[in-house]
Amino acid sequence: MKKYTLFLLITLLTYLNMNAQNDVISAFLLKWENSKNYLLEIAEAMPEESYNYKPTERQMTFMEQLIHIRNNMIWLSETNFVDSTYMKSEKINPKTKAEILQELTIAFDKVTNIVKNVQLNDLTTEVDFFAGRKSKLQILNLLQDHVTHHRGQIIVYLNLNNIQPPKYVGW
Numbered sequence: 252m253k254k255y256t257l258f259l260l261i262t263l264l265t266y267l268n269m270n271a272q273n274d275v276i277s278a279f280l281l282k283w284e285n286s287k288n289y290l291l292e293i294a295e296a297m298p299e300e301s302y303n304y305k306p307t308e309r310q311m312t313f314m315e316q317l318i319h320i321r322n323n324m325i326w327l328s329e330t331n332f333v334d335s336t337y338m339k340s341e342k343i344n345p346k347t348k349a350e351i352l353q354e355l356t357i358a359f360d361k362v363t364n365i366v367k368n369v370q371l372n373d374l375t376t377e378v379d380f381f382a383g384r385k386s387k388l389q390i391l392n393l394l395q396d397h398v399t400h401h402r403g404q405i406i407v408y409l410n411l412n413n414i415q416p417p418k419y420v421g422w
Contacts, residue, residue, distance in 0.1 A: 275388065275391070279391055280366060283394075286398050286402075287355075289417065290402050293402060293409065294355060295352065302351075304408060306411055314345075316404060317351050318343070318354075320355070320401045321351075324359065324397075328365045340358075340361065373387060374391065375388065
């Protein structure tokens with residue numbers, strides 16, 4: 252009987268743990284933390300004197316890319332996942348590598364804290380977006396997709412400067 256009870260307890264705990272990790276918000280937050288760490292490694296890899304580097308005139312500098320990523324994270328999360336009483340972030344104008352790394356960390360952590368407070372059933376709610384009405388789940392996916400898009404661009408910036416990009420951090 253003890254073996255059967257122990258088996259049921261282990262099975263129940265495993266099921267509860269799997270469910271906690273498999274909902275959309277938990278999965279997003281796990282990936283978001285990996286995304287944060289990977290982007291910060293990439294930003295750290297570029298020497299500060301190369302933060303103004305851009306491959307062509309029509310592209311953003313390395314630093315502008317990082318600021319763009321930060322601003323988009325803040326805009327998407329604060330516009331679509333908080334109520335009107337939330338104190339919104341101010342614009343930033345970092346001048347150094349250390350300042351941009353700090354601002355990126357703050358932005359990632361703000362998104363984490365905001366998303367932690369989102370209810371699963373709220374992800375089906377639609378919001379007005381410049382590309383038409385979108386569900387909050389679509390906005391959540393866009394948060395990650397946008398970071399990934401621009402992170403891919405700045406990996407090319409590293410390669411063009413003969414800097415080995417950090418090893419990819421996936422799921």
